[in-house]
Amino acid sequence: MAVAVLLGGCVACAEQKVARYSEYGAVGDGVADDFDAIIKTHDAANAAGLGVRADAGATYYIGAANKTAKILTDTDWGNAKFIIDDSKVSVENRNSAVFRITSKLPSAKITTIASLKKNQQKIDVSLPHDALVEVVDNSTMRYIRYGLNQNNGAAQTDVFVVDKNGRVDMRAPIIWDFDKISAMTAFPIDPETLTVKGGHFTTIANQAESRYTYYARNISVNRSNVMIDGIVHVITGELDHGAPYGGFISVGTCNNVTVQNATLSGHKIYSTIGSADKSVTMGTYDISVNKAVNVTFKNCKQANDINDTKLWGILGSNHSKNMTYDTVSFSRFDAHMGVANATIKNSVLGHQGINLIGSGVFLIENTKVHAAAFINLRPDYGSTWDGDIVIRNCEFFPRYWTAVLLNGNNSGQHNFGYTCHMPRKITIDGLVVHDSNPPKDYSGPKLFGAFNNAYTSEAYVEKYPYVITEEVIISNLTAESGKPYVISTSPFMFRNVRITEGKKF
Secondary structure, X not given: OOOOOEEOOEEOOOOOOEEEHHHHOOOOEEEEEOHHHHHHHHHHHHHHOOEEEOOOOOEEEEOOOOOXXXXXXXXXXXXXXXXXXXXXXXXXXXXXXXXXXXXXXXXXXXXXXXXXXXXXXXXXXXXXXXXXXXXXXEEEEEOOOOOOOOOOOEEEEEEEEEOOOOEEOOOOOOOOOEOOOOEEEEEEOOOOOEEEEOOEEEEEOOOOOOOOOOEOOOEEEOOOOEEEEOOEEEEEOOOOOOOOEEEEEEEEEEEEEEEEOOEEOOOEOOEEEOOOOOEEEOOOEEEEEEEEEEEEEEEEEEOOOOOOOXXXXXXXXXXXXXXXXXXXXXXXXXXXXXXXXXXEXXXXXXXXXXXXXXXXXXXXXXXXXXXXXXXEEOHXXXXXXXXXXXEEEEEEEEOOOOOEEEEOXXXXXXXXXXXXXXXXXXXXXXXXXOOOOOOOOOOOOEEEOOEOOOOOOOOOOOOOOOEOOOEEEEEEEEEOOOOOOXXXXXXXXXXXXXXXXXXXX
16 A cells, blocks of 8 residues: 655655555445545545556446545546446435545635726736636626526626736636625646546436436536546436436636546436426536636537437536637537637537627637527527627538527516627628528528517617627528528617628528
8 A cells, every 4th residue: 555655755655656546445346335445545645746546447336425535636547437326315415526626725815906897907916826816796796697597696706817926817808897896716726737537437317306406426626727538427327307417527716627538428307496486497517617717628529419309408607718619529518607708619519509698709610500599699698798709611400490590589678787798790701501401481591580579660678778789791601492591580670780791602
């Protein structure tokens, strides 16, 4: 067994380069509960600065204990298997992560700054490390949700990256004015990349009542500069009821995380009664990204069918910046309470498509989308994108004959906690709409959905005006049906949109 102490300035058991689960009592037969042994292994490795390696061919059973294995060093799970059993009523804490990738460096409260301005380039701090800064104003509410899951909003929150001298990385700028600050915290950015490789995980699904009691028995990433490479997650034991999941890989309050060569899974959809006292389907995720900057999913795929409508979309995210899909095959990209800047490239998206709220530049290129709309601006958050959208060399496989490129809804009567915008400029540079053999009443692809069917004349009054797109630039837009595009079925609302055409189709 490796000795996790330093003797005379060197590691006892000098030839030991990694700690193994079997050395700390893990059986690895898929029956014995190995959770305690796994935790002890990581604790020892963390103390000694050793990497961790799973035993080849082992299957580790993880039971119901309210415990977490903390990963502070490189970990190689190889071809080992892990069974996370949520099926027992004895799960002690559904919110307890199984593994938490975290930093040795402590966070620090910032109490010397009273306010911030949008796009501010420097804050007055001196820090021991570059940091991700989280700032909250509890007196200002944003994202006041509308619809079946209506709520009173969330406290204004932002995250951004600064260097030791407080200079803000303007690739992920401050997006709100903060006249008041309730809390401000600097989370240090480790200079080295921590790598977690391999591992085949099976979650035996919970059998709880179908309510918003999210399970988070997962891998939680709360450290900056992390690479997760080659992980597999599948789900078994789903019944006709169950509580939703908050994300098997959950990335939060950190900067620069990449998940690559991963296989992840969509979860079965369950329904409950929402805050509007009506039945709603519950979001349930295998990936969540919250209050994080520069998060990339590369060369990843879904273990189950991306077009299976019985499965919920794989991603949910909030308060994040610079998110990227690169060469993925997933059922959904989604931003709930806002993403600032996002990119999807070389990818295939399934039945829940692209659900977008936020600001900055959204770029989608060399990507196929199989969904009701090519891009859906989420109506429950005001269908807002304060910035530009660029579509380049993509294909759209519409699920319905409406064939809408940009969809959403905003009546102008609900206060979402911010001014709602449609994209200022939309650039389409290569898009094929697969709408061959349409019905006789099909009028062609629509650039915009209806958005507000009541807005048919100047007489309509928006209590909270919705800022409409200024310009659409179109080159190489091809509809297989041969039909020309239609601006919208609500032509009055979009009467002032400037359409600039390049090469016609």
